[in-house]
Amino acid sequence: MLRALVTAGFLLVAALVLWASFILGVETSAGTLFINLGTEIVGIVITVAVVEWFFERRRLQNRGRQLAGNALHAVEHAVWVWQGGPRQMETDEVRGILHAVDGDDPVADFTEGLLLNIGTRARRLLSNDPEAVSAVPGFMNGLEHLARLSAIRDGRDRMPSRKVADILDEGTSDLAKALGKPTERHLASLIRFRDPSLTSQERRHFGGNHQSSLGGFRAEPTGFQDD
Structure with a gap:
């Protein structure tokens, strides 16, 4: 807002200077001086405005890429909690x-909470930060897919696992495109440690020494073990 007011102020000054040059007469030395001064001010204002526009666009792009990276990281974490696999995964994995x-893969309540949070945050970004979102091509499409997860608990029945996976897959694909990451699918048969069972979801989410709500205390081994 302040930048716009300053720009408008300089343009007003330039207009007054040019108007004064016509009042004095463009053929006079004073009129010529005022014309040159007015056009110079207009040129400076236009140059500054263009530079400011590029800086603002770059700032929005940087913010948009940061937000897209955060969204993709949240998806990767939720997928890891839900399905397992390597802790650090690329988008193709x-x-x-x-x-x-x-379709029979269970979705634990806490996993559903992670997915709900992703959907809610995606919907909030679309509403509250549209300029940064639209500054990165493809980011808006990814958020629109993920925002559907905000309704994961709206119905009487659970959202089917296959539908959840499709939403996440579409969102991941668009976010990957926006960030220049791989978009091809890795063969699932080559990905290690996949285990969508409820107990494994709980272990990945809460850690090894969590008091399980699914069947008592489970102590996971840490460090070296004897054979």
Whole structure:
């Protein structure tokens, strides 16, 4: 707002200077001086405005890429909690795991909470930060897919696992395109440690020494073990 007011102020000054040059007469030395001064001010204002526009666009792009990266990281974490796999996964591995999701794969309550949070945050970004979102091509499409997860608990029945996977897959694909990451699907059969069972979801989410709500205390081994 302040930049716009300053720009408008300089343009007003330039207009007054040019108007004064016509009042004095463009053929006079004073009129010529005022014309040159007015056009110089207009040129400076236009140059500054263009530079400011580029800086603002770059700032929005940087913010948009940061937000897109955060969204993709949240998806990767939720998929890891839900389906397992390596702790650090590339987008092609995430898509490969999601493609292999079975309709019978359970979604634990806390996993559903992670997915709900992703959907809610995506919807909030679309509403509250549209300029940064639209500054990165493809980011808006990814958020629109993920925003559907905000309704994961709206119905009487659970959202089917296959539908959840499709939403995540579409969102991951668009976010990957926006960030220049791989978009191909990795073969799920080549991805290690996939295990969507409820106990494994709980272990990945809460850690090894969590008091399980699914069947008592489970102590996971840490460090070296004897054979």
